[in-house]
Amino acid sequence: MTDLVKTRVLMLATDGFEQDELFKPRQALIDAGAQVTLASLTSNAITGEKGGEKGESITPDALISEVNSEDFDALVLPG
Numbered sequence: 001m002t003d004l005v006k007t008r009v010l011m012l013a014t015d016g017f018e019q020d021e022l023f024k025p026r027q028a029l030i031d032a033g034a035q036v037t038l039a040s041l042t043s044n045a046i047t048g049e050k051g052g053e054k055g056e057s058i059t060p061d062a063l064i065s066e067v068n069s070e071d072f073d074a075l076v077l078p079g
Contacts, residue, residue, distance in 0.1 A: 005033035019048035021078035
């Protein structure tokens with residue numbers, strides 16, 4: 001992946017997100033140097049799904065209501 005140092009990426013997700021669509025792109029972006037912020041409707045951990053089964057959980061970095069789209073260069077919407 002291209003060098004993304006200083007690139008600010010916002011990811012939006014809620015409970016029931018497709019696990020591979022959040023975790024894999026998130027890690028690839030981080031590995032490329034991007035600053036990734038995960039925002040959700042709640043500050044509590046959200047849980048993904050994998051193959052129709054309950055998957056891993058992750059705690060958002062921010063509430064959707066607290067982020068400003070102008071602070072980011074890209075948006076990722078995992079399924």
